[in-house]
Amino acid sequence: MPSTGQRLPDPALVVLVGASGSGKSTWAEQRYRREETVSSDALRGVLGSGPHDLDASDDAFSVLETVVAARVGRGLTTVVDTLGLDQERRERWLGLARAAGLPAAAVLFDVPERECRRRNAARDRPVPALVLGGQLRRVSEVAAALADEGWDLVVEYDGGEAAATATAATPRPAPEADRRSSQGLRIMLQLSRFPWGEDPAAWLREVALAADAAGFAGLALMDHLIQIPQVDRAWEPIPEPWVSLGLLAGLDTRLQLGTLVTPATFRPAGITAKAAATGRG
Numbered sequence: 572m573p574s575t576g577q578r579l580p581d582p583a584l585v586v587l588v589g590a591s592g593s594g595k596s597t598w599a600e601q602r603y604r605r606e607e608t609v610s611s612d613a614l615r616g617v618l619g620s621g622p623h624d625l626d627a628s629d630d631a632f633s634v635l636e637t638v639v640a641a642r643v644g645r646g647l648t649t650v651v652d653t654l655g656l657d658q659e660r661r662e663r664w665l666g667l668a669r670a671a672g673l674p675a676a677a678v679l680f681d682v683p684e685r686e687c688r689r690r691n692a693a694r695d696r697p698v699p700a701l702v703l704g705g706q707l708r709r710v711s712e713v714a715a716a717l718a719d720e721g722w723d724l725v726v727e728y729d730g731g732e733a734a735a736t737a738t739a740a741t742p743r744p745a746p747e748a749d750r751r752s753s754q755g756l757r758i759m760l761q762l763s764r765f766p767w768g769e770d771p772a773a774w775l776r777e778v779a780l781a782a783d784a785a786g787f788a789g790l791a792l793m794d795h796l797i798q799i800p801q802v803d804r805a806w807e808p809i810p811e812p813w814v815s816l817g818l819l820a821g822l823d824t825r826l827q828l829g830t831l832v833t834p835a836t837f838r839p840a841g842i843t844a845k846a847a848a849t850g851r852g
């Protein structure tokens with residue numbers, strides 16, 4: 572079974588399976604935007620007095636099912652953050668993904684029992700020890716069942732060390748032979764969303780180095796004055812492509828750089844030609 576050091580497809584349905592304190596919510600927070608995760612605890616907090624309000628469970632799960640169906644139906648990445656122990660629910664979510672043509676992954680949090688109990692005990696509202704014991708037993712049963720449920724991918728998360736090592740590794744350029752697919756295609760990465768926080772240049776450099784390491788043949792930016800509605804909200808960031816490509820051209824990569832399309836009316840033709848020619852030099 573692959574570990575979560577491996578990349579999951581995106582968009583995808585991602586169903587988390589694990590006992591309380593196995594690190595599901597932390598894992599999701601580190602990898603996905605908040606809107607992409609649907610959490611039964613969070614919904615108990617919205618519909619009840621807090622994440623631990625079990626009286627609000629029915630309402631929370633009813634809203635959760637609605638949100639999962641709507642998001643998956645639109646082909647949006649959806650991380651389902653519940654214990655994941657209910658087979659009927661898992662099958663329903665998998666069916667939704669199939670109907671939407673979305674890949675479906677189950678992530679199994681197979682954290683050693685002692686570690687789970689330690690984390691649980693350290694929480695401000697621990698789950699009772701007996702309840703946790705029952706969850707851990709059911710997680711082992713579900714672990715055995717997942718392989719036959721028809722998931723496109725079942726990955727195992729064993730507590731963070733493997734994933735931490737994988738993300739800490741410095742990207743190294745992929746060998747040139749990797750730059751073509753088995754069909755001889757050269758695949759470029761087109762960037763359309765720019766969640767660069769406080770440091771746009773550092774973010775762009777990091778993405779380009781990772782794309783080079785992953786074996787993309789090139790990287791393309793969009794040429795729009797404001798973000799386009801198909802991608803994000805109008806006020807979200809989008810860089811001027813030619814000046815950004817100039818920055819990326821200074822990196823030691825083998826990426827072919829460009830824009831997918833450059834509107835000829837944005838700049839005098841000579842400036843566009845000069846910018847492109849300068850990048851190639």
Ligand code: GDP
Binds near residue numbers: 596598732
């Ligand atoms: P969940 O109940 O499965 O959603 O677990 P949480 O993500 O809420 O994590 C439970 C506790 O374990 C929290 O205090 C986290 O800070 C801690 N935790 C989560 N992931 C890790 C991890 O990979 N390593 C360690 N040492 N602690 C973690």
Ligand code: MG
Binds near residue numbers: 595652
């Ligand atoms: Mg949680």
